[in-house]
């Protein structure tokens with residue numbers, strides 16, 4: 577194979593170091609490290625195939641996927657049911673822009689609104705775009721409906737949050753790595769501790785437009801708030817005419833044992849923000865779902881996206897919604913999640929400080945004296961279990977919900993080996 581050339585035909589300056597015909601994991605790692613920006617630090621495994629919960633690397637070694645691409649692969653790798661729909665739609669119509677109607681976009685919005693028990697859907701592509709959309713909706717609603725003076729709207733966010741990587745979203749982050757030297761940042765965010773409803777109530781002002789919250793903090797380390805907290809947040813929002821913006825990009829769509837994690841406390845937010853599993857790992861698709869009162873702030877020309885609501889992604893997402901309705905995969909997540917946590921807690925693991933879980937969304941804190949969680953993820957990788965650390969001391973286990981008990985047993989054996 578020839579080296580890639582620059583567009584004018586001259587040799588690429590970095591050609592020298594790249595292997596001529598990459599075939600081994602080491603080759604691909606070298607190429608990636610040379611040519612991709614270093615905004616991730618991946619485990620040293622090079623995946624070339626996926627099926628269900630299993631991944632295969634370029635040398636043919638198999639791994640059990642306990643990360644699911646941060647819950648984007650909730651229905652398993654290369655899921656036949658969704659590939660069929662995608663393939664059919666792909667040869668019919670993929671993109672026409674929202675400049676026209678399509679026979680998929682409207683139906684997707686209708687079906688997703690029904691699943692969420694809400695009225696109106698605004699489709700986007702990535703999670704971050706959907707969060708941005710929700711923030712824009714809340715601000716515009718505050719000015720045009722609630723009557724907050726222009727440019728004074730405040731959004732309350734929580735320490736330890738993760739909502740994405742745009743400049744505005746990182747402005748709401750408490751992680752210095754996420755925001756350092758990316759300023760000037762977007763003003764208008766107020767930060768309060770997660771799980772403390774008194775602190776939240778005290779932070780609300782007449783200028784508060786919305787509260788942006790993960791019902792369980794995912795990247796924050798699978799942090800489950802105290803019982804009753806989401807109900808308290810709902811009450812604070814209702815009492816003060818503040819919008820409850822639920823970022824369920826990671827927790828939503830059955831991962832935690834309910835279709836939406838807010839349901840664990842019987843809470844209905846004002847806006848749902850969804851992404852990840854909505855595209856069945858085939859395509860990025862995200863959405864904001866809400867009431868007419870809020871969503872009517874968007875009028876032609878005020879917001880949009882070229883790929884948002886494209887017929888291909890909508891067809892796949894419609895099948896995801898149908899699958900959820902037909903199969904209730906949240907029950908499977910609930911049962912198998914309980915089985916996983918039971919397995920992890922059956923016998924004490926000497927290196928583990930705490931295990932938290934809801935459905936197939938499990939966080940395991942490693943005792944500080946045994947070093948960082950990352951080191952255990954490397955060891956697990958060598959044994960064939962893929963997972964990632966988050967926030968230094970936590971390992972997150974979030975396998976596809978199609979995982980079988982026997983596969984959980986297989987993982988448990990290895991997890992035990994590493995953490996005992």
Ligand SMILES: *Cc1c(COP(=O)(O)O)cnc(C)c1O
Nearest residue numbers: 702703704738739740823825826
């Ligand atoms: C992943 C995630 C996002 C961002 O989604 P992207 O598709 O990566 O932009 C936002 N919020 C939460 C809770 C997430 O887990």
